[in-house]
Amino acid sequence: MLKKAFSWVDERFPLSEVIKHELTEYPVPRNLNYMWNFGFLAMFVLIVQLVSGIFLAMHYKADVNMAFDSIQHIMRDVNYGWLIRYLHSTGASAFFVVVFIHIGRTLYYGSYRRPRELLWWTGLLLWFLLMATAFMGYLLPWGQMSYWGAQVITSLFGTTPVFGEEIVRWLRGDFVVGDATLTRFFALHYLFPFIISAAVVIHLVALHWVKSSNPSGITLRAKDNIPFHPYFTIKDMFGVGVFLIVFCGFVFFNPEFWIEADNNIAANPMSTPAHIVPEWYFLPFYAILRSIPDALGGVITMFMAVAIFAILPWLDRSNIPGGALFRPGYRIMVYVFFVDVLVLSYVGAKPPEGSFVIIGQIATLIYFGLFLLLPFVSSHEARRSREKGLPHEAERLIREEQEDLLRREHGVRRKGDEERLGQTDKGFQGEER
Amino acid sequence: MKRVLVVLSVVALLMGVASAMASAVGKLKSLDVDESNEARQRGAETVISACMMCHSLKYVKFMDLADIGMSKEQIEYLLEDQKIEDRMLSLMPMEIREESYGKVPPDLSLITIARKKGPQYVYTLLTDYYYQEDGETNNYLFEGIKMPDVLAYADAESDQERADIEAQMRDVVSFLKWAADPHSDERRSLGVYVIIYLVIFTTLLYLLKRRIWSRLH
Numbered sequence: 001m002l003k004k005a006f007s008w009v010d011e012r013f014p015l016s017e018v019i020k021h022e023l024t025e026y027p028v029p030r031n032l033n034y035m036w037n038f039g040f041l042a043m044f045v046l047i048v049q050l051v052s053g054i055f056l057a058m059h060y061k062a063d064v065n066m067a068f069d070s071i072q073h074i075m076r077d078v079n080y081g082w083l084i085r086y087l088h089s090t091g092a093s094a095f096f097v098v099v100f101i102h103i104g105r106t107l108y109y110g111s112y113r114r115p116r117e118l119l120w121w122t123g124l125l126l127w128f129l130l131m132a133t134a135f136m137g138y139l140l141p142w143g144q145m146s147y148w149g150a151q152v153i154t155s156l157f158g159t160t161p162v163f164g165e166e167i168v169r170w171l172r173g174d175f176v177v178g179d180a181t182l183t184r185f186f187a188l189h190y191l192f193p194f195i196i197s198a199a200v201v202i203h204l205v206a207l208h209w210v211k212s213s214n215p216s217g218i219t220l221r222a223k224d225n226i227p228f229h230p231y232f233t234i235k236d237m238f239g240v241g242v243f244l245i246v247f248c249g250f251v252f253f254n255p256e257f258w259i260e261a262d263n264n265i266a267a268n269p270m271s272t273p274a275h276i277v278p279e280w281y282f283l284p285f286y287a288i289l290r291s292i293p294d295a296l297g298g299v300i301t302m303f304m305a306v307a308i309f310a311i312l313p314w315l316d317r318s319n320i321p322g323g324a325l326f327r328p329g330y331r332i333m334v335y336v337f338f339v340d341v342l343v344l345s346y347v348g349a350k351p352p353e354g355s356f357v358i359i360g361q362i363a364t365l366i367y368f369g370l371f372l373l374l375p376f377v378s379s380h381e382a383r384r385s386r387e388k389g390l391p392h393e394a395e396r397l398i399r400e401e402q403e404d405l406l407r408r409e410h411g412v413r414r415k416g417d418e419e420r421l422g423q424t425d426k427g428f429q430g431e432e433r
Numbered sequence: 434m435k436r437v438l439v440v441l442s443v444v445a446l447l448m449g450v451a452s453a454m455a456s457a458v459g460k461l462k463s464l465d466v467d468e469s470n471e472a473r474q475r476g477a478e479t480v481i482s483a484c485m486m487c488h489s490l491k492y493v494k495f496m497d498l499a500d501i502g503m504s505k506e507q508i509e510y511l512l513e514d515q516k517i518e519d520r521m522l523s524l525m526p527m528e529i530r531e532e533s534y535g536k537v538p539p540d541l542s543l544i545t546i547a548r549k550k551g552p553q554y555v556y557t558l559l560t561d562y563y564y565q566e567d568g569e570t571n572n573y574l575f576e577g578i579k580m581p582d583v584l585a586y587a588d589a590e591s592d593q594e595r596a597d598i599e600a601q602m603r604d605v606v607s608f609l610k611w612a613a614d615p616h617s618d619e620r621r622s623l624g625v626y627v628i629i630y631l632v633i634f635t636t637l638l639y640l641l642k643r644r645i646w647s648r649l650h
Contacts, residue, residue, distance in 0.1 A: 030649065072492045072542070075616075082616045226649060234642045241635030248631060252624025256546050256614075264547040264613075 022208060027225035028232050029214035035109070036212065037239035038102040043200060044240050045095045050193050052088040060140065062186035064179045067142035068266040086255040092134055093258040094247055096281035099127060108334050110316065110323025111213040117313045119206040124309055126199050131282070133192040136185040138279060139177075143263030148276045150177045150185075156289075159296040176269065217322015218397040221404050275351055283348030284341050288367065290352050291360040301364070308371050315371060318378035320385050326394045329381035333370050340366045460574065461553040462560065467607050468618070470502040476608025477501065479601055481511045481521070483583050484541065487530050490521040492542035493612050501611060534579040545606065545613045552606045559602040562587040 009015045059078050061070040074081035103123070106112050112120035139150045154171050158164040173180030214220060226232075250257055262273050278286050288305050292298035316330075324331035340363050347360040389395070477498055480490070496517045498508050508517055514524060523530070523538075531537050545551035554574075561573040562582040570587050572578040582588070584602070589595040611617065 069492075076492060082620060086620075230645050231649075234638065234645050238635065238638040238642045241631060241638045245628060245631045245635060248624065248627050252620055252627060255620075259546075261547055261549045261551065264543045 023229040023233075024227055026208065026228040027222070028212055028228050029220045030224055030226045030231070031214050031216065031220070032212065032232075033215060034239065035101070035105040037236055038098050038105060039207075040236040041098045041239055041243050042095065042102055044243070045091055045098055046193070046196065046200065048087060049091045049095065050197075052084050052091060053190070053193065055084045056088055057190060060186075062140070062183050064142060064182055064267070067140065067182060071141050083251070086251045090247065090251050090255055090258055092137065093280070094243075094250075095130065096134070098243075099130060100281075103127065104338065107312075107337070108324050109213060109215055110217050110321075110327075110330070112313050113213075113217070113316060113322075114313065115210050116206075116213060119203065119210055120313060121310060122199060122203040122206050124306075126196060126203060128306065129192060129196050129199060133189060133196065134279065134281065136189040136192070139182060139185045140189065141263060142182065142267045143260075144265045144267055144271075144273050145260045145263040145276070147177060147267035147269065148273055149278055150181065152276055153278070154181075156299050156302075159299045161296070213322075215322075215325055216394070216397050217325065218394070219401050219404070220397070221400050277349055280345065280349070283346075284344035285348075287344040287348035287360045288364045290348075291357070291364040305367065308368070312371070312374075315374040316378050317375045318382040320382050320390065321394075321398065326391055327378075327381055327385070329377050330374075333374065333377060336366065337370050340370070460557070461550055462557045464553050464556045464603065464606065466552045466610050467603060468610070469607075472604045472607035473501040473611050474498075474503055474507075474608075475601075476604035476606070477503070478511060479584075479605050480541070480608055484605070485521065485523050486583075487523055487525055487534070487538045487580075488541045489523045490542045490612055491540050493521045493615070495519055495521060497615065500615060501608075538580070541609055541612065543613045545610045547613075551613070552610050555609060556602055556606050559584070559605065560586055560599055 006016060010017075056074065059070065059074045059081065061067060071085065074085050076082075078084075106120070106123070135150075135153060139146045154168055154177065157171060158168045160167050169175060171181075172178070173184055260277065260279075277283070285302050285305055289298045289302040292301050318327060318330070320327055324334050343359065343363045344367065347356050347363060350356045352360070390398070495508055495512060495515060496505075499505070505517065515522075527537055545555060548554040558572065558574050558578075561575075562570050563573065564587050565571050570582045572580075584598050586595070586598050586602075589598055
């Protein structure tokens, strides 16, 4: 019966073909470590956010006079409203934790390198969309930080030459953040996750074309690849289990950990909080923004800090495959980068006074300095490694890869020959008849 | 990669310690909130008779006090002109309150989550009153506070008297903490089952993963 149903569908839609191609026969390097779990986890958190968000929208009121109260209505009166809301607020932070580890893994193992540049770009697009969605979602509870955060961030666009004021008014729908801003942010916050979902599909299409990289950064032989299902479905599910233990620990035992205390005070345009801080996932970029004394310069530098990742595949000029594993110079740079981002986050959370200003400026300099040094360090390092000889394991993997490539090329040529032969063969037969 | 994680966690730990030390300078008194319903009920009585002269708790209804184990009669005994289904609003008209203090005193429904380390903040604030040289009361934590020393902490003459007021303030904090997060008991007890379930489920997934991967050699 089931077989019949499948064959009925298969005649009209390539269901079995898709399952085979994308799951049961999709090759994945068997040496992936647990750092490769975070892409799947990001998709899982996206689903958690979508589902909890839709239920929140059923009870939330996007109106400056009702928004804050409607959150308390959800927290107190709606059945399990507290659970839905804490899942969503904790989920927002969890999303960034997972995505940052995912990006960190890409940097450490050099997964952005050829031929995965477009995969890397679609990932950066996703990160950008995620930041926009999170920023708009943060306005919706209409607390003090929601309001003043939105006020500060939208005013950044005012530094645009000539059209600054018009752009800010266009974004806010008003001269200040108000009801018009709240309703449009709500509409867009509901829309963006669906754009994100579409972008995830594109990210996955790109992934399934170039396949996963792996810790060595070298394309493995066919026998070292294993099908996604069942090996990685179960590994990813186990990862989801571990993630959920940590996630639910926060949701059930310390949900306010991720919520700024000031945001439990309703927005008040008449009183500015002593110290406006964005959500933790924006802190490094906030620190970079504030480290430049000029307003427009700060905004441009902040956007550069995100955009510069796009040219990373071309800044890395090494011909040693992979990321940090076989490249000691690059490894040091990645460590320094990770620590630098943590320092920037710390500075971003502090008021811009005294030594924090200098520390922030130095950390910003290091941030961009690492990108600018990468072409020189990577090519120099490649030359030295070639002279000294690569580690044994790397040499073996590269040799195998080249053998494999040769064999495949040979195979393709044979196949091409056969096809050509077959055609001429037929041609002859046709003439004879 | 493991080394990276070690380095990162050490850095994160150092930052945590640094920020913890920085906030300790904020001179908040330490307080372990008593989350029993008895403490909450005692706190509710003080809040209704003293705090609600000027403050409201607009997100809580009087009948919600049933959730901390008070009977209908006990609740009604505390009310003046209000009905049991009313929100916990101060009976003092808004204009008078605004006139007396320069602004309407803040709503207390969320006060323990609307300040960093809210419970400790509220407790410290309430027990930080002292007499200035000119005979006016002031507050160490909140210099120039408009709120009077309602329970006369600065007037206390003996340690015993101070200890009694402190105990009363602790109960107030217990109640306010519940008011800010009325589902906390339910959340934590449900959370225990959720975590137990997840640990078992994840262990099974791990065993299954090992079993499936053992087919490879």
